Amino acid sequence: MSSKSLGVVEPTFRLRSQKQRVIHTFLRNRTAILGLILTAIILLIAFFADNWFVALPQGKEPTPLLAHYNPLLQDTRNRLSPPDEDHLMGLDSYGRDIWSRIVYGARVSLLVGVSSVAIGGTLGLIMGLLAGYLGGLVENTLMRVVDILMAFPSLIMGLMVLAVLGSGLFNMILAIGIVLSPTFARVAHSATLSVKANEFVEAARAIGASRMRIMRVHLLPNILGEMVVLASIWIATAIRVEANLSFIGLGVSPPTPAWGSMIRDGTSHLFDAPWESLYPGLAILITVLAFNLLGDGLRDILDPRLQR
């Protein structure tokens, strides 16, 4: 085989093999598949909640597939009833069907969980990567901004966003995103520092690769694994923080269900009606499980070392 033909064949061969390997790595990972399926189901429920799965608040009453009760309907005389065949997960303190509220509440909770982590993760990743690689003045400035952001606990950050931008779901997502960003920034920063010290980065610089390219091709893939793991960890926190922020008026208002707020409401009847907070807690657990299994699978794919 001539070297010329090799030169033509190799790239296509490598490309196909890489794609195949990625898919292969993922498919071989049974837990990742489970994560993918679970995530897909949860997203599906959230996305189509009001058309398919729940009898809806106003007017629209299609035959719901999952929950037979309107999540807002109050049956006060039977409030805090334990789970039975009729109400799979019991009734909350207003006599509302908890199962319906969990199905319907998936929308807000997933939206908050995923998008605030996406915002915080992206923001933190950019800050940490730039600071870690560029160093000097950029590092000092960015990491001190991170210090400032880190000094604000979620409640104060929520109040700040509320004072400046007003209430609303998007503002709440933004507030949680900002609260999470320092965590990502600091981990990204430390990981970048570590990876930067490797020979291959030196080598890339030596052959004249641009800073942008080094960050994109050499640093980013190497720290992305940790970022994905962090993101899948922090989704649970984000879903729960929602409760603390809706209570100061940022985000969704009652009676719209959201898992975090449901747990919060349930805590005042913890011993009288444990189901009120237990089931939304389980919903968060399953979601986090799904995202984490998926995240681990992604981590394996993203990790360039595993492909070597």
Add this chain to the structure above:
Amino acid sequence: MKRFVIIATLLATVLILGACAQPTPEVVEKEVIVTQIVKETVIVEGTPQVVEKKVEVTKIIKEVVTATPVPKEPVVLRYADKAADLGTMDPHFAAATNDRNLVDMIFNALVRYKPGDGTQFEPDLAEEIPEPVIVDGKQVWTFNLRRGVMCHPSEQVPAYELTADDVVFSLKKSANPDTSAYAGDYNGMTVEKVDDYTVKITMEQPISPVLFLPKVADYAGGFIICQKPYEAMGAEEFKTHPVGTGPFMFDSYSPQEKVVLKANDNYFRGRPLLDAVEYRFMPELNSRELGLRSGELDVINGAAEGQWVRRMNQEDGIRVDVYGVGEVATIHFNLTVPPLDDVRVRKAIAYALDRDEFLALFGEPVAANVYSAVPAQFLPGGLTKKEVDELGLEYPLDLDKAKALLAEAGYPDGFSLEVVSSERESYLKNYQSMQAQLAKVGIDIKINTVDHSSMHKLIRQDVNPIVIYVAWRPNADVYLTRFYHSDSIVVTGAKPDTNFSHYTGIDDLIEQARVELDPDKQIELWKQAQIKLLEDMVSYPLQYQNQVTARRDYVDYGHELKSVLALYPQITENTRIVK
């Protein structure tokens, strides 16, 4: 792996060691006869004299026996309240429930509400409740003070006998807006010292006892503080070092944790049976409950929830008390905002609402329905269910009537409103129930939850077309004046207060009732005012929410619990632990 095991073992050892650190002493119960010196004022040939009496009281004391003898354990009552921290113990500023509880144990007043029964007055620092006399058109109340009442010792000033000087000083402090939150209650009142044991109070405008006595009773501005220590330490310091004459005196304060009060050995009704009260700040209901169940606490503030009351009553060794006074929740309509400016719309709302729906959210026996602005269960001047029913002003649930009225007013499809609510359950439950009920007649209410402080500020800026307010006020006059007199209209009133409805229709009735000296006629005027409120559907009274406290069954408050203005079971010199 090995390391992991080692570390895990180490951790377990630390945990177990920590557990063992608690001594497990033997507990022996002993009956001890304690001699108490009780000071009593006895009238001998017309002149009051202080007599010291020795009284023998049997106390059952828990003694802890360990290998080395331990000094006798003081009898301490551990009370956990739902507050997060102390506000102030200056009684003339104390507004939060926990602050009111504490000052109730530390201070006295000229007269007091009978312990456990807020409907009756009895003498406290005064020897008796005087009859007023009219002098030059003004009303004069002369109080004779008890002898031998001692102010608690403090760092700056040793114990000394309370005299008319302290009483005059204290009441003047209450009347000054710089030194009291309740100055408004003392307009038109002059306080003078006649001699060391006599105080004369003159009212510009004569008023009935029902309205006068609360001003000098053990609630808000009526508490008597000791002048010398207050002046010695200054107003700021006094907030956390209160000095009064009550059964318990201030010992220590640990932020966010507790206030410790110790027994006042010289209390004029006799030394308290408890040695100390530990007042803990525990905002979390579940941890209060677990603390009570584990025996670390003796009395806790419970949940305003029928189910909780029933379950806790079944716990071994735990008793729940449900008692007044109940804070009243009322829906106020802003009469100046369309479409609520139309009386038909307000009546439609009233017919669309069902009190029992709201009530179910609290559950028996925690709450009960209220039918007029003033709660008839606790205060003279309120209207009962029977009375409003006979007048046709009960507004029972009637959705058809509600829809018809809405259509008549031009809103056949309903309308939308936006309100803010406090995050607290007593508010949020009512707002959410109202939201769900009114949705049935097409009225769409958007609730914005805010924190409690923000809500209070915002509703006073008139942002809510509908305000639900939960409050206790000491008498009918205060209820009606604060919520319905035109002077009290939010933002624009002469003295902006809590007239959220901008109502002006009963000013004359409120003012007439205030100066009416005949109690029956006064009550009649108050009732008329409230009938007018219902006719105009200015506000829709919902329910009162009782106080719920749970205790270990060995705690005996020393009185029956019917209603307490200070919103706690009241811990007095007679409260004891019977083990």
Add this chain to the structure above:
Amino acid sequence: MLKYLATRLALTIPTFLAVLTLVFFVVRVIPGDPATAALGDYASQEAVEALRERMGLNEPLYMQYFQFLGDLARGDLGKSMITGKEISGMVKQVLPYTLELTLSAIIVGALLGIPIGIHTARNSNTLVDYIGRITSLAGLSVPAFYLGILVMLLFAIKLKWFPAVGGGDLSDWKSNLSHLALPSLTLGLIMTASVTRLTRSAMLNVLNEDFIRTARAKGLSERVVVFRHALRAALVPIVSIIGIWAANLIADSVLTETVFARPGLGKMLVGAIMQRDYTALQSVMVIYTGFVVIINLLTDLVYSLVDPRITH
């Protein structure tokens, strides 16, 4: 190194200024004020107005701002607007509780999290790994509040090993430690979850590196390979997540403090917000920002200690 430290310390001043300025203005923008919060809803309007005047809330905003910065520069944290107590005194009473809880939680979290993380990484995709991962995920999903109650039910009500509530007496180490056990276990377990996850991921990265293969090829024992070589290289992100936890625990352990009825800085912070105690909030933020700055500096210094390739 010294130059680095000097720069970092110099940069703390703008950090503090930024945090304090933001907090100062934001708490004054949100509705409600300390006078209304302190006097309650029964107080007359004139009493509220009088108190506002005495609190200095009627002064122009910039005057209040410079007054605050001036006092701070002199080291004066001021007095609480609600109780009138010196804030420095309140902080001194509360801080030991916060520090002991943070420290012990980190010890529990690191001592459990790092070994479990290493173990699951070395046995990735085996039963041990699945169990480790799922339990740590459960830890992530359980609110501190919930776990706290469960821990109390087990250890305080059922087994009666530890007291359920209260901070304990600081001067009596026995009482203090027994009250510390359950809250630090609660926070520690929650922290364990994220440390485990991150350790696992970082270890997986490192275990596939060339130098580990080289080390193995050299015939070094597995223990030396894992603990000397791999762990050391994986430690940087682990250290950074522990640093983040340390900072978060100081201010954000409110729920745990509340459940166990312990005093703490986090509770003080939330209380100050709810009561609109401006001075207390500002002062707590000063102290908290100080902790964040110090913890982050220390973490950054530890990086170069564990990974000598990182230089400052």
